[in-house]
Amino acid sequence: MRASQYWFPTLREAPSDAEIPSHRLLLRGGFIRPLSAGLFNWLPLGQRVLAKVEQIVREEMNRAGAHEVLMPILQPKELWERSGRWETFKPTPLRVQDRSERWFCLGPTHEENITDLVAMDLGSYRDLPVTLYQIQAKFRDELRPRGGLIRCKEFIMKDAYSFGRTREDVDDAYEAMYAAYERIFERLNLPVVVVEAEEGSIGGSDTREFMLLSENGEDTVYMCDSCDYASNAECATARIPEPMAPVEHGERRLVDTPNAKTVEQVTRMLGVGPEKLVKTLLFRTDDQFVAALVRGDRTLNEFKLARAVPGDNLRMASDAEVQEFTGARVGFAGPVGLPDDVMVIADHEIATMRDFVTGANRDDAHFTGVNVSVDFEVDEYADLREACHGDACAHCEDGKLQARRCIELAHVFKLGTKYSEAIGATFQDADGSEQVAIMGCYGVGVSRIVAGVVERYHDDDGIIWPRECAPFDAAILLLSPDDEELRAVADNLYGELSEAGLEVLYDERDTSPGVKFAEADLIGYPVRAVIGRVTRNEGKIELRRRSDGHEEVVEIGAAVETTLSMLEGA
RNA sequence: CGGGGCGUGGCGCAGGUUGGUAGCGCGCCUGCUUUGGGAGCAGGAGGUCGCCGGUUCAAAUCCGGCCGCCCCGACCA
Incomplete structure (x- = not known):
């Protein structure tokens, strides 16, 4: 590509509202331009990078035996009602109406669509297993887009879905996708950490996320500093502490705590640390109330609670429900003296506590000196709290959990039969019976990868593209375009x-040489060839590798060969 | 949605408290000079100061409302 005929507008300064390196450098280098919050145009350079990443993903999907399809972005409401997700998917899909006021959404993901598509033609167990994928724009009505390409309203995603006859089929497909992802990130030179994760709105099991460690990420993972345990903060588990042996305990006392509704207010008023408090959080399922107890300085994890509690539709009790159930305003609930029909579930840590503080289930009062088995009974202990930086690892002897920020680049799930049952993806098995296909789904944030690569590979001068996704393999800088001889060499x-x-x-x-050098560094071509003074004086070409600054000055005739070898290390 | 910040040529910003000719740097155009790390000189183009309303003889500036953008939080493949 001749630069004089190309469209790659660079900026000397980034717009002031771009804060993280990937956003700033992709803007400055002429890769993307903003349209609106969470929406970006891809300029020619950016489109080239995006296409390269897509191609890597495509090649690895195909290698893993998946087949590319393309589904509509626009999806009818009726389809989403069949899975029940029209109302429940979070974040709410972007919805639109056509001229006859029929509702559609802009696809945030395609489980319903793909299941319906496969169901149309699925007859025999002989048709299975199969894995289909697409690379396409996805839409999420994000509460707040942020970080340039990191979180957008519209973004490019590769989504794959596997259908199997048996659990083993799904396991095989899952393993194949997992391995494909490892290859994708290896080719992109991205050191990802694979972590345990929650399922969110998709639903499933064996969820793993492929995370790129980055201070500018918006997810947090906990990694053990000793073993290979790694988990998304939303489901990380710390070691369960040994319950404390029965010891002497104090007497329960009622104390006045006027208007002290938060842990902070109570601790200040009573002069004790939050680790001496037990928070009582009230939830309901369809059948019963649930009182969840965690230490005052801990955060309850609702995913964990939902797993530990029997019954469906766990949700936080409303203020009115709390008031009616406990007889006190919100902020004074406690486990002592609750109605019998409540399930009291406590984090394991509660079993290590003695003489703690709880709400008294009456306005403006707390108990001190409260003890399990003495003042109330716990129906069940479970891991309910969020892990914290420095917690003991549950999976090894003396490891500690370390919190790290990261960017989620990909995920894999086993879906089971949630969608195949709802949509009706069934087949006739060898014994003549009708069976439901078992599914898995596997996503890659293609456009987010572009941001991730830049976050990982840049310096003060600009981007340092790994060769596999660089917009160009190399740049030739002809410093004196008017010099016929040099121009001939460069041509x-x-x-x-x-x-x-x-x-x-x-x-x-x-343009001046300075512009060419600065832009070449900014845009980040893996190898740069300079044709100028040294060429004129010595008949040589200077080659420089962006990633490590390695430089070679070679005879004109050796330039191609040397460029190729230098690219090997880029 | 809560908290904070911002909105003035393409980009970065000043001006605003004290109302009175809209400015600077970069970029852009023309010419000449220049050509190894975002060149120099000269000339030039380009702005309804986010929008609407109000106050005033007069509003970028003061007041009210709205919109947009960014950051933090809540939430989230």
């Missing part, structure tokens, strides 16, 4: 490198 090199199969940006513009 020739351009031809030869192109001939050798490289994608080359040939900067033969009539």
Whole structure:
């Protein structure tokens, strides 16, 4: 590509509202331009990078035996009602109406659609297993887009779905996708951490997320500093402490705590630390009330609670329900003296506590000196709290959990039969019986990967693209475009490198050398060839690798070969 | 949705408290010079100061409302 004929507008300064490196550098380098919050245009350079990442994903999907399809972005409401997700999917899909006021959503994901598609033609167990995928724009009505390409309203995603006859089929497909993802990130030179995760709105099991560690990420993972345990903060587990042996305990006393509704207010008023408090959080299922107890300085994890509690539709009790059930305003609930029909579930840590503080189930009062088995009974202990930085690891002897920020780049789930049952993806098995296909789903944030790569690979001067996703393999900087001799050398090199199969940006513009150098560094071509003074004086071409600054000055005739070898290390 | 910040040529910003000709740097156009790390000189183009309303002889500036953008939080493949 001749730079003089290309469209790659760069900026000397990034817009002030771009804060993280990937956002700033992709704007400055002329890869993307904003349209609106969470919406970006892809300029030619950005489109090239995106296409490269897509192609890597495509190749690895195909290698893993998946087949590419393309489904509509626009999906009818009726389809989503069949799975029940029209109302429940979070974040709420973007919804639109056509001229006859029929509702559609802009697909945030395609489980319903793919299941319906496969169900149309699925007859025999002989049709299975199969894995289909697509690469396409997805839409999420995010509460708040942020970080440039990190979280957008519209983004490019690769979503794959596997259908199997048996659990083993799903396991195989899952393993194949998992391995494909490892290859994808290896090719992109991205060191990802695979972590345990929650299922969110998709539903399923064996969820793993592929995380790129980055201070500018918006997820948190806990990684053990000793073993290989790693988990998303939303489901990380710390080691369960040994229950404390029965010991002497104090007497329960009622104390006045006027208007002290929060842990902070209570601790301040009573002069004790939050680790001496027990928080009582009231929930309901369809059948019963649930009182969940965690230490005052801990955060309850609702996913964990929902798993530990029998019954459906766990939700936080409303203020009115709390008031009616406990007889006190919100903020004074406690486990002592609750009605019998409540399930009292406590985090394991509660079993290590003595003489703690709880709400008294009456306005403006708390108990001190409260003890399990003495003042109330716990129906069940479970891991309910969120893990914290420095917690003991549950999976090894003396490891500690370390909190790290990260960017989620991909996920894999086993879905089971949630969608195949709802949509009716059934087949006739060998014994003549009708069976429901078992599914898995596997997503890659393609556009987010672009941001991730830049977060991982940049310096003060600009982006340092790994070769596999660089917009061009190399750049030729012709510093003196008016010099016929030099121009001939550069033209020739351009031809030869192109001939050798490289994608080359040939900067033969009539601009100053400084501009060419600065833009080349900013845009981040893996290898840069300079044709200028050294070429004129010594008949040589300077080659420089962006990633490590490695430089070689070679005879004109050796430039192609050297460029190719330098690219190997890029 | 709560908290905070911002909105003035394409980008970065000043001006605003004290109302009175809209400014600077970069970029852009023309010409000449220049050509190894975002060149120099000269000339030039480009702005309903986010929008609507109010106060005033007069509003970028003061007041009210709205919109947009960014950050933090809540939430979240």
